[in-house]
Amino acid sequence: MKKTTQLRQLLHSQQLEFLLEAHNGISAKIVEEAQFSGIWASGLGISAQLGVRDNNEASWTQVLEVVEFMSDATSIPILLDGDTGYGNFNNLRRLVKKLEQREIAGVCIEDKLFPKTNSFINGTTQPLADIAEFCGKIKAAKDAQSDDDFVVIARIEALIAGWGLTEALKRATAYTEAGADGILIHSALSVADEILAFKREWGDRTPVIIVPTKYYSTPTSIFQDYNFSIVIWANHLLRAAVTTMQTVAKTIHQEANLLSIEDTIVPVSEVFRLQDSAELLQAEQRYLPHSQRSVKTILLAASRGIEFGQLTETKPKCMLTLQGQPLLAQVVASYHKVGIKNITVVRGYQKQAVNLPNLDYVDNDRYDSTGELVSLATALETNSRTDSDLIIGYGDVLLKQYILQLLLENTSELAIVVDANWRNRSPRVRPDYVNCSLVNSTKAFYTQVFLREIGSNLSETEICGLWTGLLKVSGQIKQIFPEIVTKLLQQPLMESQGRIPDLINELVSQKCQIEVIYITGHWLDVDEIEDILKVGKFS
Numbered sequence: 001m002k003k004t005t006q007l008r009q010l011l012h013s014q015q016l017e018f019l020l021e022a023h024n025g026i027s028a029k030i031v032e033e034a035q036f037s038g039i040w041a042s043g044l045g046i047s048a049q050l051g052v053r054d055n056n057e058a059s060w061t062q063v064l065e066v067v068e069f070m071s072d073a074t075s076i077p078i079l080l081d082g083d084t085g086y087g088n089f090n091n092l093r094r095l096v097k098k099l100e101q102r103e104i105a106g107v108c109i110e111d112k113l114f115p116k117t118n119s120f121i122n123g124t125t126q127p128l129a130d131i132a133e134f135c136g137k138i139k140a141a142k143d144a145q146s147d148d149d150f151v152v153i154a155r156i157e158a159l160i161a162g163w164g165l166t167e168a169l170k171r172a173t174a175y176t177e178a179g180a181d182g183i184l185i186h187s188a189l190s191v192a193d194e195i196l197a198f199k200r201e202w203g204d205r206t207p208v209i210i211v212p213t214k215y216y217s218t219p220t221s222i223f224q225d226y227n228f229s230i231v232i233w234a235n236h237l238l239r240a241a242v243t244t245m246q247t248v249a250k251t252i253h254q255e256a257n258l259l260s261i262e263d264t265i266v267p268v269s270e271v272f273r274l275q276d277s278a279e280l281l282q283a284e285q286r287y288l289p290h291s292q293r294s295v296k297t298i299l300l301a302a303s304r305g306i307e308f309g310q311l312t313e314t315k316p317k318c319m320l321t322l323q324g325q326p327l328l329a330q331v332v333a334s335y336h337k338v339g340i341k342n343i344t345v346v347r348g349y350q351k352q353a354v355n356l357p358n359l360d361y362v363d364n365d366r367y368d369s370t371g372e373l374v375s376l377a378t379a380l381e382t383n384s385r386t387d388s389d390l391i392i393g394y395g396d397v398l399l400k401q402y403i404l405q406l407l408l409e410n411t412s413e414l415a416i417v418v419d420a421n422w423r424n425r426s427p428r429v430r431p432d433y434v435n436c437s438l439v440n441s442t443k444a445f446y447t448q449v450f451l452r453e454i455g456s457n458l459s460e461t462e463i464c465g466l467w468t469g470l471l472k473v474s475g476q477i478k479q480i481f482p483e484i485v486t487k488l489l490q491q492p493l494m495e496s497q498g499r500i501p502d503l504i505n506e507l508v509s510q511k512c513q514i515e516v517i518y519i520t521g522h523w524l525d526v527d528e529i530e531d532i533l534k535v536g537k538f539s
């Protein structure tokens, strides 16, 4: 239902309705979440949160900007405290047009002079508007509205200014004849007597709104009994915010730490929820190009590297120092260079020695008796429930940055990187050769190439390249990926010896298409002593 229609219905409903003050987008949202059916966009509240006085120091367009945020953040109607209309009839009718464009449901104008002063500051000394002039304003506002349900409320200040009931009733009659949809009768007394007297005389000629800021001790049931239309709680979120901000600011200043206030204020996650950050995350999934999706990396680094002998007695091979830097640090650096920050390292052997900063760690404490697949499964336990793409790699495989970039830009759900220059690589104990739908060639540049099989025992004619240790998992398949790993681990020998190539073959056997990205060199698998000798000296 349109917000204007909602407000009009509140105005005319049989029961007493309530509006709560809000002064910006987040407070407006809080009002709606508290189940109020409407919002009072308070002049006092809006000016105060801008740090200025309630004297039209904020321009009308500045007020308009604030209520636009409030309206965007909510679906319940907003009644704007339009002060005196920010000028004469002409300013007011322009305001009405701009309010309608922003889906503000109505405006309340008070019969004082521009620039106004808050009614609770020397209220009795404040001059009232000329009745005819104010009626002209009301007419202009009603003529300006294009939506029939837009509401114009005439606020009577006669009681505040000390003119008494007769003047208030005279004004109410004139304003109603001019077209006002309702009357707001204001009072600065601490008892409700004068507004009740007004209502007794006015009866139900038009809906009457009240603001019991000063006569707050009056039971709400009395307002109900008198058949008032709407009660406005006019400034209570602003005042509550001031109380809390003053207390918190003072405490933080005095204690110079956050310990005693942390549990008394909402966590930032609550702020994110109010801002609906979740919606943006979903939208990013839908609208951002694939290469900008968030990516998580799992680096497998649990094994010792027994072939390094004494060098790996106190630390695993990924922490061996090569040309002044641990291998793992160099590997991580190339991921960082392509913007991948979210890296989980699976540790095992001498895990305490794997201690580089800014990495997440999970431990495969059974590294001695289990294979890589168990390490992967351990990491997936903490990494699978995200929308990020996943790159699985090794903590001891050095790569040129462009190789990771190719993998990031690839749009297939599953992809591996394969070195077509396999004949030039040094011999390995257990080489991960691959057989693909196409060998690397000019044709492979513009044709998608898919994996058929990965294994050490492929015949020379079958081999299209050597797997580099990189696997990317994204899209739908990511949801079932952990399950595939878990199931595979139940097969014989998989727990003790299962490797990532076993998983890749399992994916192929389940008819998953794995795209092959060909490269030629530019990576180094430091499992091979010979490879290391090419690069430099280890320690």
Ligand code: SPV
Pocket: 042, 043, 044, 045, 081, 118, 119, 120, 211, 213, 234, 235
């Ligand atoms: C406001 O909230 O700005 C009002 C109500 O105008 S009052 O402050 O009570 O006058």
Ligand code: MG
Pocket: 042, 043, 044, 081, 083
């Ligand atoms: Mg006001």
